[in-house]
Amino acid sequence: MDTQKTILLIEDDLDLAELASAYFRQKNILVIHLVDPMEALQAIITAKVKPDAIITDLNLPLMSGLSFIKAVRAEGLQLPIILITVSNDVETAVEAIAAGAYDFVVKPLHFPQLLISAQRAFKYKSLHAENETLRQTIDYTKGMNPDGIIGKSDAIRKVIDLAKRVAKSSSTVSIWGESGTGKEVFAKAIHNWSPRSKMPFVAINCSAIPENLLESELFGHAKGSFTGALEKKIGLFEEADGGTLFLDEIGDLNLPLQSKLLRVLQEREIKRVGENQSRAVDVRVIVATHKDLRVEVQEKRFREDLFFRLNVIPMKLPPLRERREDILPLAEHFLNRFNVLNGTNILGFKKSAKEFLLTQPWRGNVRELENAIERAVVLSTTNEIDASAFSLFDEPSLQDSFLSTEDKKNAFIFHFGDEVEPLHEVEKKYVQFVYERKNHAKELTAKALGIDRKTLYRKLQEIEPTTAEK
Ligand SMILES: Nc1ncnc2c1ncn2[C@@H]1O[C@H](COP(=O)(O)OP(=O)(O)OP(=O)(O)O)[C@@H](O)[C@H]1O
Ligand SMILES: [Mg+2]
Structure with missing residues (x-):
C-alpha cells in the first residue's frame, strides 16, 4: 500500500474545507486545514507540517494566494502548490503558475479532478526530493573543491x-x-x-x-x-x-x-x-x-x-601509487567528510599516520584510501590520527574481538601480516571453511567451489585424510 500523503489546505470557506477533507480521507490522504496563509507559511518553514502538496484558495482575506506562492518560493521551498480559483479569475491563476504554482482548478470544485491534480503533484514532489538527494550527494562528493x-x-x-x-x-x-x-x-x-x-x-x-x-x-x-x-x-x-x-x-x-x-x-x-x-x-x-x-x-x-x-x-x-602527492590532500578531504558524517572533530594526521598513508600500495586506489580514513575516523581515540588507527585491523586478536561467534562462522578471515602463506595453504583453509559452512555436505561444497566431487574429495584428503571419509 502507498504511504499516506498529506495535503495542506488553505481555505477560508469552512464548509468547502470540510467536504474536501472528507473526500480525501476516503482516498487515504490526510488533509490539514488552515485558514491563515501566514500560519501555513510558518508551519511549513518550521516543518511543523510536512505536506506533500499544498492546495490554496487564490482569494484569501489575509494574504492573496499569489503572494503566498511567492513567499513559499522565496523561502526556497519546492512544494507543489495547487490553486483554487473562480472561473472569472483564470488570468490571475495563469500569473500564479508563472510565479511557481504547480496547477490550478476552477470553482465549483470537482473533487475527482482535484484528486488527479494532487496525485500528479505528489509524484512531482517525490521526483523532486529524489533529485535533491542526488544533487546533494553530488555536491557532497565535491567537498571543498568546487570541481569535485x-x-x-x-x-x-x-x-x-x-x-x-x-x-x-x-x-x-x-x-x-x-x-x-x-x-x-x-x-x-x-x-x-x-x-x-x-x-x-x-x-x-x-x-x-x-x-x-x-x-x-x-x-x-x-x-x-x-x-x-x-x-x-x-x-x-x-x-x-x-x-x-x-x-x-x-x-x-x-x-x-x-x-x-x-x-x-x-x-x-x-x-x-x-x-x-x-x-x-x-x-x-x-x-x-x-x-x-x-x-x-x-x-x-x-x-x-x-x-x-x-x-x-x-x-x-x-593509479594512486603513481601519484603519491595526491594521497595526503585526498586523506585530508576524506577526513573532513567523515568528521561531518560522524560528528567527530579529528584535527589531522600525526607524522606516523602520514608515513603510513604515503607508503601503502593502495591497490584499491582512492576508494581504498577513502575506506581506510573512514575506519580510522571511527576507531581513533585521539583528536589526531596516528598510524595505529590504520593498523588495528592487522592485529588478528583485535580483529577477532570485533567479530561475534556467528560472524566468525560466516567470515573467511585471512590476515595479511608480514608472513606470507603459500597459495596451496590458503586454498586448503578456504576449502575447509566452505566445507564447514556447508555443514559437511560434499555435493554443496563442490558446487559452491565450482569443482567436481572428485576434486573436492582429493582436496579434503590432503587437508585431513579422515575428514574426507566422513
Ligand atoms: N580525485 C578525487 N577526488 C576526490 N574523490 C575522489 C577522487 N577520485 C576518486 N574519488 C573518490 O573515490 C571513490 C572511487 O571513485 P570512483 O567511483 O569514481 O572510482 P571508479 O574508478 O569508478 O571505481 P570502480 O572501477 O571501482 O567503479 C569515490 O568515493 C570517489 O568519490
Ligand atoms: Mg566506477
Whole structure:
C-alpha cells in the first residue's frame, strides 16, 4: 500500500474545507486545514507540517494566494502548490503558475479532478526530493573543491585539463583506469563542465544488469515486445537526451549490444526494442572500463570498430601509487567528510599516520584510501590520527574481538601480516571453511567451489585424510 500523503489546505470557506477533507480521507490522504496563509507559511518553514502538496484558495482575506506562492518560493521551498480559483479569475491563476504554482482548478470544485491534480503533484514532489538527494550527494562528493576533484600531482592535473577541454565538445570519451581511481568522478565532472550540465547525467553499470534486460534498459521497449514488457518503456538513451550517458564497465557489454551501441554512436538515433521506428537522440556518451580493451579486441570479445569509435578521446586515470602527492590532500578531504558524517572533530594526521598513508600500495586506489580514513575516523581515540588507527585491523586478536561467534562462522578471515602463506595453504583453509559452512555436505561444497566431487574429495584428503571419509 502507498504511504499516506498529506495535503495542506488553505481555505477560508469552512464548509468547502470540510467536504474536501472528507473526500480525501476516503482516498487515504490526510488533509490539514488552515485558514491563515501566514500560519501555513510558518508551519511549513518550521516543518511543523510536512505536506506533500499544498492546495490554496487564490482569494484569501489575509494574504492573496499569489503572494503566498511567492513567499513559499522565496523561502526556497519546492512544494507543489495547487490553486483554487473562480472561473472569472483564470488570468490571475495563469500569473500564479508563472510565479511557481504547480496547477490550478476552477470553482465549483470537482473533487475527482482535484484528486488527479494532487496525485500528479505528489509524484512531482517525490521526483523532486529524489533529485535533491542526488544533487546533494553530488555536491557532497565535491567537498571543498568546487570541481569535485582533489589532487595536485602533475598526472591528475593533466587529466583535469583534458577533461575540461573535452567537456566543451560532444565527442565520446573513454575513461580507463584501475578500480577506485575515480572514473565515475571524472565522468560526472566532464558532464558538469559541459554545456550539457543542466541536462540529465544518466549512469548505468553494464555489468550490473542482466544481459537480457540491458538492451531494453538502454534503448527502451514497446509495450508487449517481450514477456514481461507490460508497458512501453523509455530507455536510458532517451532519458539522457540533451545530456550525458555514462556507460560504466563497457568491457562487459556483449557482442550483439556492442553492434547496437556502434550504430547509435554512428547514426545518433535509437530504436526501442520491438519498434521499427528510429528516434533521434542527442546524447554525449562517456564510457569507462577497468579492462584493457585492446586485449579484449585481440581476444575477439570486443568489436574493433567500436573500440576505435570509443577511443576518440581516451583518458587514462593513473593509479594512486603513481601519484603519491595526491594521497595526503585526498586523506585530508576524506577526513573532513567523515568528521561531518560522524560528528567527530579529528584535527589531522600525526607524522606516523602520514608515513603510513604515503607508503601503502593502495591497490584499491582512492576508494581504498577513502575506506581506510573512514575506519580510522571511527576507531581513533585521539583528536589526531596516528598510524595505529590504520593498523588495528592487522592485529588478528583485535580483529577477532570485533567479530561475534556467528560472524566468525560466516567470515573467511585471512590476515595479511608480514608472513606470507603459500597459495596451496590458503586454498586448503578456504576449502575447509566452505566445507564447514556447508555443514559437511560434499555435493554443496563442490558446487559452491565450482569443482567436481572428485576434486573436492582429493582436496579434503590432503587437508585431513579422515575428514574426507566422513
Ligand atoms: N580525485 C578525487 N577526488 C576526490 N574523490 C575522489 C577522487 N577520485 C576518486 N574519488 C573518490 O573515490 C571513490 C572511487 O571513485 P570512483 O567511483 O569514481 O572510482 P571508479 O574508478 O569508478 O571505481 P570502480 O572501477 O571501482 O567503479 C569515490 O568515493 C570517489 O568519490
Ligand atoms: Mg566506477
